[in-house]
Amino acid sequence: MDTALSVEEIGPDNVEAALAIKVRPEQEGVVASVAHSLAEAYANQSSAWPRLIFDGDKAVAFLMGGFDPDNPMELFRCGIWRLNVAADAQGKGYGRFAVEVLIEEAKRRGFSKLTTMWVPGDVGPEKFYVRMGFTVTGEIFGGQVVGELPLK
Template sequence: MAELRLEELSAKTVVAANALSLKPGQEQFIAPVSYSAAAAVADPSTSWQRVVLDGDDVVGFIMGDFNPYAEHDEFKAILWRINVDADDQGRGIGTFAVKALAAEARDRGVGRLYVIWESGELGPEQFFLRTGFQPVGETQYGETIGALDL
Protein backbone atom coordinates (compact mmCIF):
# COMPACT_ATOMS: atom_id res chain seq x y z
CA MET A 1 0.00 0.00 0.00
CA ALA A 2 1.35 3.39 -1.00
CA GLU A 3 1.03 6.24 1.46
CA LEU A 4 -2.59 7.31 1.84
CA ARG A 5 -3.45 10.93 1.20
CA LEU A 6 -6.52 13.11 0.95
CA GLU A 7 -7.59 15.31 -1.90
CA GLU A 8 -10.63 17.55 -2.22
CA LEU A 9 -13.45 16.03 -4.21
CA SER A 10 -13.22 17.55 -7.67
CA ALA A 11 -14.37 17.05 -11.24
CA LYS A 12 -11.19 14.99 -11.66
CA THR A 13 -12.02 12.57 -8.83
CA VAL A 14 -15.83 12.48 -8.59
CA VAL A 15 -16.22 9.80 -11.28
CA ALA A 16 -13.75 7.50 -9.51
CA ALA A 17 -15.44 8.19 -6.16
CA ASN A 18 -18.82 7.32 -7.66
CA ALA A 19 -17.37 4.06 -8.97
CA LEU A 20 -16.28 2.82 -5.52
CA SER A 21 -17.72 -0.65 -5.10
CA LEU A 22 -19.52 -2.05 -2.08
CA LYS A 23 -19.57 -5.47 -0.53
CA PRO A 24 -22.85 -7.37 -0.96
CA GLY A 25 -25.45 -6.05 1.48
CA GLN A 26 -23.74 -2.68 2.08
CA GLU A 27 -25.72 -0.82 -0.57
CA GLN A 28 -28.69 -0.35 1.78
CA PHE A 29 -26.50 1.70 4.13
CA ILE A 30 -24.96 4.19 1.71
CA ALA A 31 -26.05 6.54 -1.05
CA PRO A 32 -23.91 7.29 -4.11
CA VAL A 33 -21.16 9.91 -3.75
CA SER A 34 -22.94 12.05 -6.35
CA TYR A 35 -25.70 12.65 -3.76
CA SER A 36 -23.10 14.11 -1.40
CA ALA A 37 -21.56 16.22 -4.14
CA ALA A 38 -24.99 17.60 -5.01
CA ALA A 39 -25.72 18.39 -1.36
CA ALA A 40 -22.45 20.28 -1.05
CA VAL A 41 -23.37 22.51 -3.97
CA ALA A 42 -26.35 23.68 -1.90
CA ASP A 43 -24.03 24.95 0.86
CA PRO A 44 -20.34 24.58 -0.02
CA SER A 45 -19.33 26.83 2.87
CA THR A 46 -20.01 24.09 5.45
CA SER A 47 -19.26 20.91 3.49
CA TRP A 48 -15.91 19.09 3.75
CA GLN A 49 -15.53 16.42 1.05
CA ARG A 50 -12.38 14.43 0.38
CA VAL A 51 -11.33 11.38 -1.55
CA VAL A 52 -8.73 9.05 -0.13
CA LEU A 53 -6.01 8.14 -2.58
CA ASP A 54 -3.63 5.21 -2.45
CA GLY A 55 -1.02 6.30 -4.95
CA ASP A 56 -3.12 7.59 -7.85
CA ASP A 57 -6.12 5.37 -7.10
CA VAL A 58 -9.25 6.69 -5.39
CA VAL A 59 -9.99 4.11 -2.68
CA GLY A 60 -12.36 6.03 -0.43
CA PHE A 61 -14.59 9.03 0.08
CA ILE A 62 -15.56 10.99 3.20
CA MET A 63 -17.93 13.90 3.71
CA GLY A 64 -18.23 15.96 6.83
CA ASP A 65 -20.16 19.11 7.54
CA PHE A 66 -19.35 21.96 9.90
CA ASN A 67 -22.24 24.29 10.63
CA PRO A 68 -21.95 26.10 13.98
CA TYR A 69 -25.44 27.54 13.43
CA ALA A 70 -27.21 24.18 13.08
CA GLU A 71 -30.26 23.82 15.30
CA HIS A 72 -29.21 20.45 16.74
CA ASP A 73 -25.76 19.79 18.22
CA GLU A 74 -25.22 16.63 16.17
CA PHE A 75 -25.44 18.65 12.95
CA LYS A 76 -22.83 21.23 13.98
CA ALA A 77 -19.94 18.85 13.24
CA ILE A 78 -20.92 15.61 11.58
CA LEU A 79 -19.54 12.81 9.48
CA TRP A 80 -22.23 12.48 6.80
CA ARG A 81 -20.78 9.84 4.51
CA ILE A 82 -17.86 7.47 4.32
CA ASN A 83 -17.26 4.87 1.64
CA VAL A 84 -14.25 2.64 1.10
CA ASP A 85 -14.01 0.49 -2.01
CA ALA A 86 -15.00 -3.13 -1.30
CA ASP A 87 -11.59 -4.47 -2.34
CA ASP A 88 -9.83 -2.02 -0.03
CA GLN A 89 -11.92 -2.42 3.13
CA GLY A 90 -10.03 -3.65 6.16
CA ARG A 91 -6.80 -1.85 5.24
CA GLY A 92 -7.24 1.15 7.55
CA ILE A 93 -8.49 3.52 4.85
CA GLY A 94 -11.73 4.36 6.65
CA THR A 95 -9.91 4.92 9.93
CA PHE A 96 -7.44 7.20 8.12
CA ALA A 97 -10.34 9.22 6.70
CA VAL A 98 -12.14 9.52 10.05
CA LYS A 99 -8.91 10.65 11.74
CA ALA A 100 -8.48 13.31 9.05
CA LEU A 101 -12.03 14.57 9.57
CA ALA A 102 -11.49 14.60 13.35
CA ALA A 103 -8.28 16.61 12.87
CA GLU A 104 -10.17 19.10 10.70
CA ALA A 105 -12.83 19.38 13.41
CA ARG A 106 -10.18 20.04 16.08
CA ASP A 107 -8.55 22.66 13.84
CA ARG A 108 -11.94 24.38 13.66
CA GLY A 109 -12.22 24.39 17.46
CA VAL A 110 -14.83 21.63 17.59
CA GLY A 111 -14.85 19.41 20.69
CA ARG A 112 -17.19 16.68 19.48
CA LEU A 113 -17.79 15.03 16.12
CA TYR A 114 -21.04 13.17 15.43
CA VAL A 115 -22.19 10.45 13.04
CA ILE A 116 -25.58 8.83 12.46
CA TRP A 117 -25.88 5.22 11.39
CA GLU A 118 -28.51 2.62 10.73
CA SER A 119 -28.10 -0.65 12.58
CA GLY A 120 -27.87 -3.87 10.64
CA GLU A 121 -25.74 -6.96 10.29
CA LEU A 122 -23.71 -5.54 7.39
CA GLY A 123 -23.98 -1.93 8.52
CA PRO A 124 -21.25 0.44 9.69
CA GLU A 125 -21.86 0.26 13.44
CA GLN A 126 -18.80 -1.86 14.32
CA PHE A 127 -16.57 0.38 12.21
CA PHE A 128 -17.80 3.52 13.98
CA LEU A 129 -17.37 1.92 17.40
CA ARG A 130 -13.81 0.82 16.50
CA THR A 131 -12.93 4.36 15.43
CA GLY A 132 -14.03 5.73 18.80
CA PHE A 133 -17.63 6.85 18.31
CA GLN A 134 -19.94 6.06 21.22
CA PRO A 135 -23.74 5.89 20.99
CA VAL A 136 -25.28 8.97 22.60
CA GLY A 137 -28.85 8.87 21.31
CA GLU A 138 -31.28 7.94 18.60
CA THR A 139 -32.99 9.80 15.78
CA GLN A 140 -36.76 9.82 15.49
CA TYR A 141 -36.32 7.10 12.85
CA GLY A 142 -34.43 4.76 15.17
CA GLU A 143 -30.95 5.41 13.78
CA THR A 144 -28.06 5.60 16.23
CA ILE A 145 -26.40 8.95 16.94
CA GLY A 146 -22.74 8.46 17.77
CA ALA A 147 -20.24 10.97 19.14
CA LEU A 148 -16.46 11.11 19.15
CA ASP A 149 -15.04 13.42 21.79
CA LEU A 150 -12.04 15.26 20.43
Protein backbone atom coordinates in the same frame (compact mmCIF):
# COMPACT_ATOMS: atom_id res chain seq x y z
CA MET B 1 -0.99 2.73 7.25
CA ASP B 2 1.84 3.87 5.01
CA THR B 3 2.58 7.37 3.91
CA ALA B 4 1.24 6.91 0.36
CA LEU B 5 -2.21 7.99 1.56
CA SER B 6 -3.44 11.41 0.53
CA VAL B 7 -6.63 13.45 0.87
CA GLU B 8 -7.82 15.46 -2.10
CA GLU B 9 -10.55 17.97 -2.74
CA ILE B 10 -12.91 16.80 -5.46
CA GLY B 11 -12.65 18.60 -8.76
CA PRO B 12 -12.59 18.05 -12.52
CA ASP B 13 -9.48 15.84 -12.40
CA ASN B 14 -10.76 13.29 -9.91
CA VAL B 15 -14.56 13.44 -9.92
CA GLU B 16 -14.79 10.33 -12.10
CA ALA B 17 -12.58 8.44 -9.65
CA ALA B 18 -14.88 9.56 -6.85
CA LEU B 19 -17.98 8.40 -8.73
CA ALA B 20 -16.35 5.00 -9.36
CA ILE B 21 -16.23 4.24 -5.63
CA LYS B 22 -18.89 1.65 -4.83
CA VAL B 23 -19.48 -0.13 -1.55
CA ARG B 24 -20.45 -3.82 -1.45
CA PRO B 25 -23.91 -4.47 -2.93
CA GLU B 26 -25.36 -5.48 0.46
CA GLN B 27 -24.09 -2.18 1.95
CA GLU B 28 -25.88 0.05 -0.55
CA GLY B 29 -28.84 0.35 1.81
CA VAL B 30 -26.74 1.84 4.61
CA VAL B 31 -24.94 4.67 2.84
CA ALA B 32 -25.86 7.03 0.01
CA SER B 33 -23.96 6.74 -3.26
CA VAL B 34 -21.06 9.10 -3.92
CA ALA B 35 -23.14 10.73 -6.68
CA HIS B 36 -25.95 11.45 -4.21
CA SER B 37 -23.53 12.84 -1.65
CA LEU B 38 -21.84 15.09 -4.20
CA ALA B 39 -25.24 16.48 -5.17
CA GLU B 40 -25.88 17.25 -1.50
CA ALA B 41 -22.46 18.84 -1.24
CA TYR B 42 -23.29 21.08 -4.20
CA ALA B 43 -26.49 22.14 -2.46
CA ASN B 44 -24.77 22.69 0.92
CA GLN B 45 -21.53 24.29 -0.11
CA SER B 46 -20.98 26.23 3.09
CA SER B 47 -21.17 23.18 5.35
CA ALA B 48 -20.31 20.06 3.32
CA TRP B 49 -16.68 18.93 3.26
CA PRO B 50 -16.35 16.16 0.64
CA ARG B 51 -12.94 14.57 0.10
CA LEU B 52 -11.38 11.66 -1.75
CA ILE B 53 -8.74 9.41 -0.21
CA PHE B 54 -6.05 7.99 -2.43
CA ASP B 55 -3.56 5.22 -1.79
CA GLY B 56 -0.89 6.15 -4.27
CA ASP B 57 -2.84 6.85 -7.46
CA LYS B 58 -5.83 4.66 -6.52
CA ALA B 59 -8.96 6.27 -5.10
CA VAL B 60 -9.98 4.06 -2.17
CA ALA B 61 -12.56 6.01 -0.16
CA PHE B 62 -14.95 8.95 -0.23
CA LEU B 63 -15.74 10.88 2.90
CA MET B 64 -17.95 13.85 3.61
CA GLY B 65 -17.78 15.88 6.76
CA GLY B 66 -20.40 18.44 7.72
CA PHE B 67 -19.41 21.60 9.59
CA ASP B 68 -22.23 23.95 10.52
CA PRO B 69 -21.42 25.51 13.91
CA ASP B 70 -24.61 27.57 14.11
CA ASN B 71 -27.00 24.73 13.35
CA PRO B 72 -29.76 24.66 16.00
CA MET B 73 -29.35 20.88 16.19
CA GLU B 74 -26.08 19.90 17.87
CA LEU B 75 -26.10 16.71 15.81
CA PHE B 76 -25.46 18.68 12.63
CA ARG B 77 -22.73 21.03 13.84
CA CYS B 78 -19.70 18.83 13.33
CA GLY B 79 -20.04 15.34 11.97
CA ILE B 80 -19.30 12.60 9.53
CA TRP B 81 -22.05 12.73 6.96
CA ARG B 82 -20.75 9.98 4.68
CA LEU B 83 -18.00 7.42 4.45
CA ASN B 84 -17.77 5.02 1.52
CA VAL B 85 -14.75 2.72 1.34
CA ALA B 86 -14.54 0.94 -2.02
CA ALA B 87 -15.66 -2.69 -1.80
CA ASP B 88 -12.24 -4.10 -2.70
CA ALA B 89 -10.45 -1.71 -0.34
CA GLN B 90 -12.36 -2.43 2.87
CA GLY B 91 -10.62 -3.91 5.90
CA LYS B 92 -7.28 -2.27 5.12
CA GLY B 93 -7.39 0.71 7.45
CA TYR B 94 -8.76 3.31 5.02
CA GLY B 95 -11.92 3.84 7.05
CA ARG B 96 -9.82 4.50 10.16
CA PHE B 97 -7.68 6.94 8.18
CA ALA B 98 -10.80 8.75 6.98
CA VAL B 99 -12.07 9.17 10.55
CA GLU B 100 -8.64 10.49 11.60
CA VAL B 101 -8.76 13.01 8.73
CA LEU B 102 -12.18 14.22 9.91
CA ILE B 103 -10.98 14.42 13.53
CA GLU B 104 -8.05 16.62 12.50
CA GLU B 105 -10.26 18.88 10.37
CA ALA B 106 -12.80 19.19 13.20
CA LYS B 107 -10.07 20.10 15.69
CA ARG B 108 -8.57 22.59 13.26
CA ARG B 109 -11.98 24.28 13.15
CA GLY B 110 -12.15 24.36 16.94
CA PHE B 111 -14.81 21.72 17.57
CA SER B 112 -14.69 19.55 20.67
CA LYS B 113 -17.00 16.77 19.52
CA LEU B 114 -17.55 14.77 16.33
CA THR B 115 -20.89 13.08 15.71
CA THR B 116 -22.06 10.49 13.23
CA MET B 117 -25.14 8.40 12.53
CA TRP B 118 -25.53 4.89 11.21
CA VAL B 119 -28.14 2.41 10.14
CA PRO B 120 -28.45 -0.27 12.86
CA GLY B 121 -27.88 -3.93 12.02
CA ASP B 122 -25.07 -6.28 11.02
CA VAL B 123 -24.54 -4.77 7.56
CA GLY B 124 -24.13 -1.29 9.01
CA PRO B 125 -20.92 0.27 10.37
CA GLU B 126 -21.69 0.20 14.10
CA LYS B 127 -18.78 -2.07 15.08
CA PHE B 128 -16.42 0.06 13.02
CA TYR B 129 -17.54 3.30 14.66
CA VAL B 130 -17.42 1.79 18.15
CA ARG B 131 -13.90 0.54 17.37
CA MET B 132 -13.03 4.11 16.37
CA GLY B 133 -14.11 5.28 19.84
CA PHE B 134 -17.61 6.58 19.16
CA THR B 135 -20.15 5.99 21.90
CA VAL B 136 -23.86 5.55 21.35
CA THR B 137 -25.73 8.57 22.71
CA GLY B 138 -29.08 6.78 22.92
CA GLU B 139 -30.63 9.22 20.46
CA ILE B 140 -32.19 7.86 17.27
CA PHE B 141 -32.55 10.28 14.37
CA GLY B 142 -34.46 9.29 11.25
CA GLY B 143 -34.12 5.64 12.24
CA GLN B 144 -30.35 5.96 12.60
CA VAL B 145 -28.24 5.45 15.70
CA VAL B 146 -26.40 8.59 16.85
CA GLY B 147 -22.78 8.25 17.97
CA GLU B 148 -20.34 10.84 19.27
CA LEU B 149 -16.64 11.12 19.86
CA PRO B 150 -15.14 13.76 22.17
CA LEU B 151 -12.08 15.43 20.64
CA LYS B 152 -9.04 15.96 22.84
